[in-house]
Amino acid sequence: MTYTDLIFLFGMFPAATVLSLLDRSSEYKNLILILTSLLFFSWGRPFAVCLIFLSLFVDWGIGLAVGSLRAKSRPAALAMTVIDAAMNLGLMLVFGHNYLFEGRSPGLEEVMLPVGMGYYSLRGFSYVQDVFRGKIRPERNVFCLMTYMVSFHLMCAGPVVRYGDMESQIRSREVNTDKLNAGLNRMVWGLGKIVLLSEVFAKIMAAGLNGNEITTLGCWLGMLAFFARYYFLFTGLCDMSRGLSLVGGFVLPLNYRDIEPDELFTGMVKSYNTTVVGFFADLLGLPESKSKVRTAVGAVICGGLMGLWYHVSLGCLVIGLAAGALVAAEQLFLKDILAKLPAAVKYIYLVLTAMIIFGGLEFKSFYGYRKWLLGLVGVGTKYTLSVAVKNAVMNNYVLILIAFCVVCAPVRRLITGGADKLSAKNRRAYSAVRAVKTLATAAVLVISAITLAASASVV
Amino acid sequence: MDIDFTKMKIEGEKYPLPDECEENDRAVRFLALETGVGHFDNLNLLVLAVLFIFISVAFLAVNGGKINTDDEELTFSKETLMTGEFTKNLEERYLRDLPLPEEMKSAREHIALLYGFGNKLSEKTSGNYTSASEENYGDTDTNPFDRDDDKDKLSENAVTTTAVVTDKDGNTVTEDAAAETAPGGGTTAVSRPLSTLSTTTTTGTDEEETTTTNNEAPVVTTTTTVVTQKTETSSETVSTAEPPTDTQTSDTEPPVTEPSDTDTGAPDTQPSEPVSSEAPAE
Numbered sequence: 001m002t003y004t005d006l007i008f009l010f011g012m013f014p015a016a017t018v019l020s021l022l023d024r025s026s027e028y029k030n031l032i033l034i035l036t037s038l039l040f041f042s043w044g045r046p047f048a049v050c051l052i053f054l055s056l057f058v059d060w061g062i063g064l065a066v067g068s069l070r071a072k073s074r075p076a077a078l079a080m081t082v083i084d085a086a087m088n089l090g091l092m093l094v095f096g097h098n099y100l101f102e103g104r105s106p107g108l109e110e111v112m113l114p115v116g117m118g119y120y121s122l123r124g125f126s127y128v129q130d131v132f133r134g135k136i137r138p139e140r141n142v143f144c145l146m147t148y149m150v151s152f153h154l155m156c157a158g159p160v161v162r163y164g165d166m167e168s169q170i171r172s173r174e175v176n177t178d179k180l181n182a183g184l185n186r187m188v189w190g191l192g193k194i195v196l197l198s199e200v201f202a203k204i205m206a207a208g209l210n211g212n213e214i215t216t217l218g219c220w221l222g223m224l225a226f227f228a229r230y231y232f233l234f235t236g237l238c239d240m241s242r243g244l245s246l247v248g249g250f251v252l253p254l255n256y257r258d259i260e261p262d263e264l265f266t267g268m269v270k271s272y273n274t275t276v277v278g279f280f281a282d283l284l285g286l287p288e289s290k291s292k293v294r295t296a297v298g299a300v301i302c303g304g305l306m307g308l309w310y311h312v313s314l315g316c317l318v319i320g321l322a323a324g325a326l327v328a329a330e331q332l333f334l335k336d337i338l339a340k341l342p343a344a345v346k347y348i349y350l351v352l353t354a355m356i357i358f359g360g361l362e363f364k365s366f367y368g369y370r371k372w373l374l375g376l377v378g379v380g381t382k383y384t385l386s387v388a389v390k391n392a393v394m395n396n397y398v399l400i401l402i403a404f405c406v407v408c409a410p411v412r413r414l415i416t417g418g419a420d421k422l423s424a425k426n427r428r429a430y431s432a433v434r435a436v437k438t439l440a441t442a443a444v445l446v447i448s449a450i451t452l453a454a455s456a457s458v459v
Numbered sequence: 460m461d462i463d464f465t466k467m468k469i470e471g472e473k474y475p476l477p478d479e480c481e482e483n484d485r486a487v488r489f490l491a492l493e494t495g496v497g498h499f500d501n502l503n504l505l506v507l508a509v510l511f512i513f514i515s516v517a518f519l520a521v522n523g524g525k526i527n528t529d530d531e532e533l534t535f536s537k538e539t540l541m542t543g544e545f546t547k548n549l550e551e552r553y554l555r556d557l558p559l560p561e562e563m564k565s566a567r568e569h570i571a572l573l574y575g576f577g578n579k580l581s582e583k584t585s586g587n588y589t590s591a592s593e594e595n596y597g598d599t600d601t602n603p604f605d606r607d608d609d610k611d612k613l614s615e616n617a618v619t620t621t622a623v624v625t626d627k628d629g630n631t632v633t634e635d636a637a638a639e640t641a642p643g644g645g646t647t648a649v650s651r652p653l654s655t656l657s658t659t660t661t662t663g664t665d666e667e668e669t670t671t672t673n674n675e676a677p678v679v680t681t682t683t684t685v686v687t688q689k690t691e692t693s694s695e696t697v698s699t700a701e702p703p704t705d706t707q708t709s710d711t712e713p714p715v716t717e718p719s720d721t722d723t724g725a726p727d728t729q730p731s732e733p734v735s736s737e738a739p740a741e
Contacts, residue, residue: 005550006518006553006554006557007549007550007553007554010511010514010515010518010519011515011518011519011553014511014512014515042543042546043543043546043550045543046540046541046542046543177500177501177504178500180504180508181500181501181503181504181507184504184507184508184511185503185507188507200574209604211604214604362604363604368604369604371604372604391577393575394575394576394577395571395574395575395576395577395578396574396575397574397575397576398573398574398575399574399575400575430499431499434499434502434503435499437503438499438502438503438506441503441506441507442506442507442510445507445510445511445514446510446514447570449514450563450566450567450570451567451570453518453557453560453563454560454563454564454566454567455567456554456557
């Protein structure tokens with residue numbers, strides 16, 4: 001089951017919300033959350049439930065063992081932590097599946113579990129690692145750990161929340177109208193990003209990166225659409241995840257932020273899946289590092305690990321290492337040179353580096369990647385723009401403009417700032433702005449529901 | 460600035476302020492309600508909650524006017540639950556029973572008119588809809604930029620036709636029916652899935668038969684039209700290049716058209732030059 005399944009959106013989610021609101025106690029809410037989460041996972045794949053229970057109890061047991069051993073024998077505690085890391089790594093390698101690059105795992109399609117095993121494994125390991133480092137106490141109540149591990153709020157796109165940040169909320173939390181309102185709003189806008197915006201860029205991508213009619217502008221627009229598609233898919237899932245959590249009473253950290261040109265490529269990498277980047281950086285001890293060289297080497301290793309975490313393949317490893325190498329180069333010397341450039345040039349630098357490095361994710365072989373790179377400069381292409389790309393853009397230019405306003409932080413700030421200024425004028429203006437906002441949110445919900453239902457309906 | 464801040468701090472200390480976060484939150488909520496912000500928040504929540512509940516109930520309760528009597532597929536047992544069959548069938552049934560599918564499709568197309576130029580409304584059909592999974596935008600499995608290593612294999616859409624073989628007298632020689640490889644009596648070298656099969660057989664005589672079979676489509680439309688013209692020909696050689704344009708009307712009886720629902724049998728006459736073409740799969 002995924003967040004955009006109709007049976008989840010208009011079946012399981014409302015039912016789970018209504019059920020959890022029947023009682024104020026956190027224990028009851030946790031029970032409902034565990035039951036609905038297990039239903040969410042086991043939908044069509046009951047094997048996932050067995051796996052989750054098995055690994056969950058192992059994490060819990062190892063956590064307790066590490067907690068008791070770390071004071072007596074640190075090597076023994078370390079050995080237990082390594083065993084837990086190996087188990088979670090194994091789970092991720094065999095069953096790992098990430099929605100961002102679905103269907104690209106080599107030969108493991110039959111056993112793959114579409115439940116965000118990458119995020120699940122990281123959560124399990126982060127718990128034991130934090131116990132080993134003494135950041136948290138080992139959890140004695142397995143149901144509290146179960147709520148943290150299996151919560152469907154955290155599965156599709158993270159964030160990788162540490163158990164220490166969640167523990168107090170698991171034990172005691174309040175669901176009020178503010179949280180419900182904010183959660184529903186965020187969830188609806190996230191749904192709109194996935195259903196409406198991401199799909200538009202999928203069409204442009206399919207038209208632009210079409211091997212039968214390779215055109216220069218098609219190569220550019222197709223790859224930009226590739227990034228836009230996955231950006232809206234990921235941020236939409238994150239927004240839905242955060243919204244669902246708020247409706248359930250949890251407050252989660254943000255998993256993405258605006259791209260700032262001053263932070264260069266390093267900042268761009270860190271702005272996407274921030275909690276996962278933070279986890280790997282923490283694992284390698286990069287935040288505490290004072291040596292530039294050590295930070296640079298750590299960045300390359302961190303890039304490789306993240307590449308493998310996204311997708312277990314040689315291509316992703318190479319792309320991750322390349323991204324890490326550029327981050328390292330920026331840390332060592334490039335940052336000082338590029339800092340003096342104007343913002344527009346920095347944006348161009350960001351777009352080009354992202355396209356050249358991460359564009360490789362779209363291609364299965366170097367042959368295809370090379371063909372696309374040559375297409376960017378017009379080599380091997382007969383025409384500048386194909387009719388299919390033009391139509392895909394023209395048919396959806398309103399949605400593309402909206403997407404641009406969402407992505408481009410200065411434009412978005414201009415619009416929201418204008419609305420704030422207008423609403424601050426008087427009570428009537430404020431009422432009008434709020435009414436428009438409510439209507440827009442309702443419209444997004446209705447249009448998304450119609451789009452999903454029209455796509456899914458079978459006569 | 461510092462002086463102002465100190466003054467405010469001194470003023471603030473005169474009044475007892477709650478220290479607990481929860482009480483602060485309550486005070487903020489109260490103030491928000493007082494200023495009207497909270498009312499709009501509640502209104503927003505009400506609108507969204509009502510919409511969610513309305514859509515949920517409509518999707519669950521309204522089943523497009525159909526009454527499902529076939530509930531055998533939804534058998535709840537340990538086996539069906541453990542294999543995931545039960546949940547799969549439940550979801551399939553939920554999607555099948557979504558209300559007003561044609562109207563939904565039409566509404567989506569009307570909404571798409573607002574997205575940009577050039578979007579068109581499709582003609583209202585009898586309702587063979589494709590599901591979302593069939594809509595393929597940028598499938599990463601088949602990257603078109605990558606090298607095609609399967610050149611040796613026959614393409615799914617490749618159609619091979621046999622050349623016309625004539626004997627020494629110039630008469631067309633037809634092969635045995637057993638030599639034909641494609642199902643349905645065609646000469647296509649690639650075996651097609653049985654789900655979709657379309658065969659058109661044209662002969663040099665004035666006989667034409669078209670048979671279309673779509674076994675797995677939701678609505679099966681099988682139409683066979685047989686146009687028979689009994690002609691008396693004096694020549695033994697049959698022109699196969701193009702259909703005859705000159706009909707001997709004096710010796711020909713009026714054409715008889717017999718529409719029938721299902722007829723996938725062999726043609727009445729042996730084709731002298733079989734030409735097969737396959738329609739792309741739906």
